[in-house]
Amino acid sequence: MADKRTRWQSWRAARAQALAAPDSWLGLVGLFWLDEGANAVGADPAAAVRLPAGAAHLGRLDCAGSAVVWHPAAGDAVPLRTDVGGAPTVVEHGAFAFFVIERDGRLAVRLRDRGWAATRPFAGIDAYDYDPAWRIAADWRPLVPPQTIEVPNVSGDLSPVRVEWQAVFRVGDAEVALLPMRVSAEGVFFVFRDATSGRATYGAGRFLDAAVPADGRLVLDFNFAYNPPCAFTPFATCPLPPPENWLPFAVAAGELRYADGH
Known part of the structure; x- marks a missing residue:
């Protein structure tokens, strides 16, 4: 637990440093x-x-x-x-x-x-405290048949994304699945929203990265859920979560809404 919290704290510090930089x-x-x-x-x-x-x-x-x-x-x-x-x-x-x-x-x-x-120095970004309950082991299952979904972005455009896998997990009595927006040798990338979106967290959803799946399993650590670029600027072209990735419960983990955001 201490090692995971320390890694999360280091990640938070790196996020703050990147957002405060000239090329932020x-x-x-x-x-x-x-x-x-x-x-x-x-x-x-x-x-x-x-x-x-x-x-x-x-x-x-x-x-x-x-x-x-x-x-x-x-x-x-x-x-x-x-x-x-x-x-x-x-x-x-x-x-x-x-x-x-x-x-x-x-x-x-x-x-x-x-x-x-x-003229407007970065004041930092808040997050939920680290909660080990939101580090969840999911089943990495093939999607049969594979789907091509239309993923919207903040500009209103749609991009086709072929999805061949899904991360299936349980929270309480609910079994849900997240569809990845990208799977590569570096890991898996998700875009999701939940019951905190538009309230405690950014309304258009959040991003989540996961390590490469192994032996049919994937770790989703929602403590590392982060705001997309469009939470900080109107000049980004972020993908939005497809309806399949709208979680029916509150994910009280990860970054909160940016205080100075639009």
Whole structure:
């Protein structure tokens, strides 16, 4: 128990450090969807990617399919990596930085203000105290037949997710199942909501990571349930929990709603 609580406390400290950092989700100040062809970047109100301050015309982003090239007003053209294959190329301009993301075949720019904490420093995020009762061993069962479900995101878009497994567990008299949104060699990722959502916890639900299943079993430690990026910024594109992952009881574990959240 002491080791598990210590690990949870270390995780909480790492979460706070990441959220307080210059590249935190709290520093996002814009999300701009790009069109095919030329997209102007700058403080000009007509720019496709509008900066809060700085040069009226900083440059342009040329998009052709999933390829993006940055043409600064002064300097050479630079091809940009999107976030599809890993870390994207970051373009910096003073305290501002932007990069290109790809979502369901569409490209967008995320704009970050790395000096955000100077005007609104991160005050931390509360959580339920660690409760070993919410560390639950679940059965990792194949879903027969596999399903393709439409998972919504906060922008209102739907993404098809093929689901071949389910985590089945009991809380009190209720047997429930969670469907994973992603299964990889690194672990399993879930998006869920419960009876605390919109009250004590973030209304759109929470995220939960689990280690790779072994011998038909999976540990769901809800003490590590955490707020999605959209709890901290309106410029994220978080998946929302599908109806299958709406738990009928209160999960009094994990992160609480962010006090300064929208």
